[in-house]
Amino acid sequence: MPEQLLFASEVFLNGLMAGVLYALVALGFVLIYKASGIFNFSQGVMALFAALTLVGIMEGRVPFSHVINATFDTEIHHFGWHVPAFAAILITMGVMVILAYCVQRFIFRHLVGQEPIILFMATIGLAYFLEGVGDLMWGSDIKKLDVGLPQGINTWIDETTFDAFGYGFFIDNLDIYASIIAALLVIVLVLFAQYTKQGRAMRAVADDHQAALSVGISLNFIWIMVWSVAGFVALVAGIMWGTKSGVQFSLSLIALKALPVLMLGGFTSIPGAIVGGLIIGVGEKLFEFAIGPMVGGATENWFAYVLALIFLVFRPQGLFGEKIIERV
């Protein structure tokens, strides 16, 4: 095989892996949007918050230590213990469920029946609030997250491809694991939505509030459940991105990358979020590889948005979005 083609395939594979991570973030958006019609701008910050909490718990940091020290003139920072990754993930999940409850109880319960734009504004508020709370709780320094996922070049793939083609593919172990975990997550979520009582109730709530109430579904419970699931997805995304590039503020900006993914895949489709993420991931890597050098590079910054724009013109509901059927 020619060198150029091999290189392109490697770029393609890496694009797929990056796409999986985009899809992971987009998934959180889709879940909440499907069940409550809220476009949750804070999904990215939720991922950051989850990752911060996870690191904090694992390292045994004292939450709000800055505030405590400033108020009581003490010098505490660490409990002095280390929590194993698995236990810390469970505890963090608990925190995300509490967060889901609070979001529902203190914000969205009071906004039922409001215009979508008002709900959207509320999530922007939530995003900034959560960012502040995250900083206050765990400090704003860049943290290293290591839950034991292997990182670095996968030597088996490198050697195998080198033996076969005379050119070793560089694939990061973390990306491989991220893809597997994301795939599992999607399968579980789809099964949950399609085949369980709660999943059916979730789809019912998404469709018609009144009708859902009339068959005995508690809207409040479903919304707390959906925010919890979105919190869980945020946690998984936070772990992946946090392991890759450290837990820091910029983590919350991955939410912006999820937007074009959603426009491509459709705001209401779980498989759409996945396919959209893959297309964007592969698209931007290949574009950078093929066209980038001609236009001076850095196409990854804008390619996804331009692609989304084109989609908006030709297929506004996205690839898998529900087509709006209006009987006249």
Add this chain to the structure above:
Amino acid sequence: MLDDTEGYVTEDGRKIGGVVMEMKNITLRFGGVVAIKDISFDIREGEIRAIIGPNGAGKSSMLNVISGFYHPQEGEVWYKGKKRPGMRPYQVAQQGIARTFQNIALFEGMSVLDNVMTGRIRQMSTGMFAQALWKGKAEQEEVENRETVEKVIDFLEIQHIRKTPVGRLPYGLKKRVELARALAAEPSILLLDEPMAGMNVEEKEDMSRFILDVNDEFGTTIALIEHDMGVVMDLSDRVVVMDYGKKIGDGSPDEVRSNQAVIDAYLGVQHD
């Protein structure tokens, strides 16, 4: 003819039981507007009970009070011999009161089968984790519920559209799917909000037949609101007549028909 505990026998020989639900001096206000003024009536087991009245009489408000969507400022709702505390609509539904809506409230994106399955949510008790793991009890439960649902679908003759997304169905069929979903809950009381609204003569006849069959086959207690006098008189065992939020008549269709207040308020403007 009426006795609090005994019940009565209808003209066509059906045995009607004791009181299932009793509304006592219900008053409902929206700000300064009085939608329902001091209304009392009861619903008996196995009967078809109609609430009729001209537009804006407060019929739908009354149905919403029964199903927990509105909360009256005064009065009590008694259900199965107990005073019902203030409840959310979903709690009322969980107590076995199913309803349909005047403007159809279905899950448009879901298939007919899925829509009807949501009616069974009350009967599914398995917790979230068992459901998620899809093991043993949850699976058995799904199968049992599915059987009931298929029975209802057969009964209402909507087998041919089982897999169709509800959004694609014509109006008359949507009404029937909504009835199916309510029926799937095996309710103690089935509330129908204008089941015949916006239908043509043929569809109305179909719907009437289904309502009678449901009552006959499953012994379901039905309370319905209807605008169309003719249909109501043929269907129901007892009729409450409302006008401007007040009750102006209550009794068998014949009694109501000969009630002067009713004639003045409603039948005086006969249009057929």
